[in-house]
Amino acid sequence: MWGLSRGFEVYDDATDVTAGASHSPSLLERRGDPTVDRVLAWLNLHSDRPFFLWVHLYDPHSPYHPPEPYRSRYAGHPYDGEIAFDDVQVGRLFAGLRRLRLYDSALIVVAGDHGESLGEHDEAEHGFFIYNATLRISLIMKLPGSTPRKGVVNDPVGLLDVAPTIAEVCGISPESTQTFQGHSLFRLVDHQGRGLSPAVYAESYYSRNSFGWHELRALITLQFKYIDAPRAELCALKDDPEELHNLAPACSGLAAALRETLDALAGRFVNARAAESSRRLDSETLEKLRSLGYLGYQAPLASGYSRLARADPKDKIGVFNQLLPCGQPLKP
Numbered sequence: 001m002w003g004l005s006r007g008f009e010v011y012d013d014a015t016d017v018t019a020g021a022s023h024s025p026s027l028l029e030r031r032g033d034p035t036v037d038r039v040l041a042w043l044n045l046h047s048d049r050p051f052f053l054w055v056h057l058y059d060p061h062s063p064y065h066p067p068e069p070y071r072s073r074y075a076g077h078p079y080d081g082e083i084a085f086d087d088v089q090v091g092r093l094f095a096g097l098r099r100l101r102l103y104d105s106a107l108i109v110v111a112g113d114h115g116e117s118l119g120e121h122d123e124a125e126h127g128f129f130i131y132n133a134t135l136r137i138s139l140i141m142k143l144p145g146s147t148p149r150k151g152v153v154n155d156p157v158g159l160l161d162v163a164p165t166i167a168e169v170c171g172i173s174p175e176s177t178q179t180f181q182g183h184s185l186f187r188l189v190d191h192q193g194r195g196l197s198p199a200v201y202a203e204s205y206y207s208r209n210s211f212g213w214h215e216l217r218a219l220i221t222l223q224f225k226y227i228d229a230p231r232a233e234l235c236a237l238k239d240d241p242e243e244l245h246n247l248a249p250a251c252s253g254l255a256a257a258l259r260e261t262l263d264a265l266a267g268r269f270v271n272a273r274a275a276e277s278s279r280r281l282d283s284e285t286l287e288k289l290r291s292l293g294y295l296g297y298q299a300p301l302a303s304g305y306s307r308l309a310r311a312d313p314k315d316k317i318g319v320f321n322q323l324l325p326c327g328q329p330l331k332p
Helices: 032-046 078-099 159-169 206-211 252-277 283-291 313-323
Strands: 108-111 139-142 200-204 216-220 224-228 233-236
Touching: 032 078, 078 108, 108 159, 139 159, 200 252, 206 313, 216 252, 224 252, 233 252
Parallel strands: none
Antiparallel strands: 108 139, 200 216, 216 224, 224 233
């Protein structure tokens, strides 16, 4: 229903609807070990030809219930336990690739889609705010070849950059990828910190689309992060990685310049977002979303961004936490 199956010859998201989600379909998930079991079974049958394989390990999502021995080993920190469990599953996948003599020749990309706030800025999970706790994620690439190539890129990059990077490694022609909005990361490996990395854009329209509050948009550079909100925020990332000190009131000129850059960058995505927002969801899709917990209340979908007097999400996090199943945010 999310369209993630497009382009795949095989798409396997089979789950047991009777296991753990009978009273709350939004909690439905498949644990990482059966997912990797299915991946290894597929690899055993298709290892004789080139392939593109995407493996999604979903375990580190609430509610956090890692299996033993990770539940006992990480008592009091169940989120860490679920990550440790999935780390073992990734190891099983790598071992399978080595057994099939595919590991050395494979391009492997390990990426998170988001982090969890776990109480930072009073956000329990993810999606409401756009602070580093949820936006800064792991991105690790193992290139083809038996000789390791080592390098760390500290410049801000986005998941939009992953596809063009894969395309470059695979020798796909630039003409075939000219519609990509990201950029290959290879030009940054030897030249990081020299202004080659464009500013990264981030947004969350969750608060606006669901409650009619203000959306959040951010511009991230090597030095600063600017968040556009009714009370704008500006943070110096090197000195304040937890984004606790808002410099916008004292540095209004810099904040205004970053907002102009943000508006220009966001303009690249407005047309696509407006077209998507204009589509009316059919009743079946709405019911699926509702069953997964995504449609408690739904305000009219946003198109573009607004300077209207909407509530600042920072002022509504307490209200939002009352709407969560647990009723209150997690403590860090």
